[in-house]
Amino acid sequence: xxxxxxxxxxxxxxxxxxxxxxxxxxxxxxxxxxxxxxxxxxxxxxxxxxxxxxxxxxxxxxxxxxxxxxxxxxxxxxxxxxxxxxxxxxxxxxxxxxxxxxxxxxxxxxxxxxxxxxxxxxxxxxxxxxxxxxxxxxxxxxxxxxxxxxxxxxxxxxxxxxxxxxxxxxxxxxxxxxxxxxxxxxxxxxxxxxxxxxxxxxxxxxxxxxxxxxxxxxxxxxxxxxxxxxxxxxxxxxxxxxxxxxxxxxxxxxxxxxxxxxxxxxxxxxxxxxxxxxxxxxxxxxxxxxxxxxxxxxxxxxxxxxxxxxxxxxxxxxxxxxxxxxxxxxxxxxxxxxxxxxxxxxxxxxxxxxxxxxxxxxxxxxxxxxxxxxxxxxxxxxxxxxxxxxxxxxxxxxxxxxxxxxxxxxxxxxxxxxxxxxxxxxxxxxxxxxxxxxxxxxxxxxxxxxxxxxxxxxxxxxxxxxxxxxxxxxxxxxxxxxxxxxxxxxxxxxxxxxxxxxxxxxxxxxxxxxxxxxxxxxxx
Numbered sequence: 001x002x003x004x005x006x007x008x009x010x011x012x013x014x015x016x017x018x019x020x021x022x023x024x025x026x027x028x029x030x031x032x033x034x035x036x037x038x039x040x041x042x043x044x045x046x047x048x049x050x051x052x053x054x055x056x057x058x059x060x061x062x063x064x065x066x067x068x069x070x071x072x073x074x075x076x077x078x079x080x081x082x083x084x085x086x087x088x089x090x091x092x093x094x095x096x097x098x099x100x101x102x103x104x105x106x107x108x109x110x111x112x113x114x115x116x117x118x119x120x121x122x123x124x125x126x127x128x129x130x131x132x133x134x135x136x137x138x139x140x141x142x143x144x145x146x147x148x149x150x151x152x153x154x155x156x157x158x159x160x161x162x163x164x165x166x167x168x169x170x171x172x173x174x175x176x177x178x179x180x181x182x183x184x185x186x187x188x189x190x191x192x193x194x195x196x197x198x199x200x201x202x203x204x205x206x207x208x209x210x211x212x213x214x215x216x217x218x219x220x221x222x223x224x225x226x227x228x229x230x231x232x233x234x235x236x237x238x239x240x241x242x243x244x245x246x247x248x249x250x251x252x253x254x255x256x257x258x259x260x261x262x263x264x265x266x267x268x269x270x271x272x273x274x275x276x277x278x279x280x281x282x283x284x285x286x287x288x289x290x291x292x293x294x295x296x297x298x299x300x301x302x303x304x305x306x307x308x309x310x311x312x313x314x315x316x317x318x319x320x321x322x323x324x325x326x327x328x329x330x331x332x333x334x335x336x337x338x339x340x341x342x343x344x345x346x347x348x349x350x351x352x353x354x355x356x357x358x359x360x361x362x363x364x365x366x367x368x369x370x371x372x373x374x375x376x377x378x379x380x381x382x383x384x385x386x387x388x389x390x391x392x393x394x395x396x397x398x399x400x401x402x403x404x405x406x407x408x409x410x411x412x413x414x415x416x417x418x419x420x421x422x423x424x425x426x427x428x429x430x431x432x433x434x435x436x437x438x439x440x441x442x443x444x445x446x447x448x449x450x451x452x453x454x455x456x457x458x459x460x461x462x463x464x465x466x467x468x469x470x471x472x473x474x475x476x477x478x479x480x481x482x483x484x485x486x487x488x489x490x491x492x493x494x495x496x497x498x499x500x501x502x503x504x505x506x507x508x509x510x511x512x513x514x515x516x517x518x519x520x521x522x523x524x
């Protein structure tokens with residue numbers, strides 16, 4: 001059966017039934033508020049709920065007075081217990097026929113699809129995504145499970161008949177799982193990325209210890225519950241909540257962890273790679289952020305470029321590793337483009353993400369909120385802020401982490417704001433005169449995740465595609481200049497400091513990263 005995207009909102013929109021989307025989302029928000037906020041939840045180790053006397057609060061960035069959930073502060077002992085449980089479960093799970101494993105994930109995708117509005121409501125409360133972004137997060141998680149199931153079936157479980165070397169021999173290439181994988185997940189796509197990384201490990205026969213971001217543990221627990229409901233055996237997937245310094249480090253340091261998959265910052269990703277391979281070689285699969293550029297040429301459709309850049313820069317408050325953070329505009333259209341970009345940005349509503357018209361919700365936590373204030377001050381001093389640069393404290397928004405989308409120019413190309421990933425709604429704009437100069441500035445970053453161009457000149461487009469150093473490229477995309485990769489359509493892969501494996505999620509080459517090849521020769 002062919003793979004198809006879930007695409008909840010766009011399917012309803014195409015049928016002129018968007019009102020169903022809004023009604024069901026709002027009903028789910030009300031239900032979460034009534035039944036689900038402030039409760040205490042356990043970790044999951046060896047199929048059992050594990051509690052602790054030491055808890056941490058999962059508060060909402062929408063309003064910090066709201067406690068979404070309370071979770072155990074996991075210890076090194078909890079990590080040890082979870083890894084041991086995963087190690088025991090591996091002996092059985094790795095030998096389960098791949099078709100049975102695939103069946104569990106197909107059922108899980110169906111369960112998730114039926115629960116999508118509740119899951120989107122939880123995501124909104126936990127990490128501040130508006131309804132459209134929250135549902136896209138859920139849809140992507142469903143897509144990951146269905147696409148990887150499709151790939152497992154299409155490749156016959158990655159068991160291939162090879163050419164026989166001699167008449168009495170039969171030769172096979174068999175891909176087999178490594179063992180226990182640590183999955184270290186981020187806050188920004190707390191269901192999609194968690195599901196994608198975990199499904200990649202589990203469907204190929206590995207077992208998992210999952211450490212969710214401390215800002216978003218509840219949606220990770222719901223993922224575990226859905227897989228259990230779908231028939232995943234106890235111990236195959238274990239959830240340990242807590243700090244990166246304790247739980248994350250214990251996972252990375254464990255000799256019984258056979259591989260690590262991580263999405264997060266460059267510094268943490270490189271640290272994981274170094275520590276995990278200090279004693280023995282292990283597969284480390286990472287996505288480590290970006291400083292993603294867009295080029296707007298003299299031949300570009302300016303309206304399309306303005307909309308695509310703004311959506312890519314300020315969607316989910318810039319808290320995407322694929323967010324557009326640099327724009328290089330041809331000098332001949334610079335003033336017009338900037339004027340229109342600033343005006344368009346002013347129309348993007350900052351507010352409570354539960355409300356239908358909100359485009360930009362809150363930043364994830366106080367650290368990000370304070371970081372925004374710090375970099376706004378630096379931008380004001382060293383460059384020119386064209387729009388934004390202020391925290392939003394009007395009315396009820398003063399209880400959350402709301403900030404204005406910010407556009408800056410007149411910064412030196414070596415400036416920190418131009419070079420470092422901020423994970424904030426910050427966009428740097430600059431002029432260029434030749435396409436070679438623009439591409440050189442794009443490639444001057446240590447990152448290489450996504451990049452975009454707006455041009456109606458085919459030669460310019462080909463030149464860009466041939467020379468840009470990034471893993472995910474978009475041309476003339478109005479819906480977003482650099483974000484919005486779809487599973488099974490646009491492999492999401494980082495070059496340079498944006499990734500280690502050189503293979504992308506949601507792609508043909510992702511599942512083999514979780515397996516090692518074994519040559520089998522049988523003589524008759």
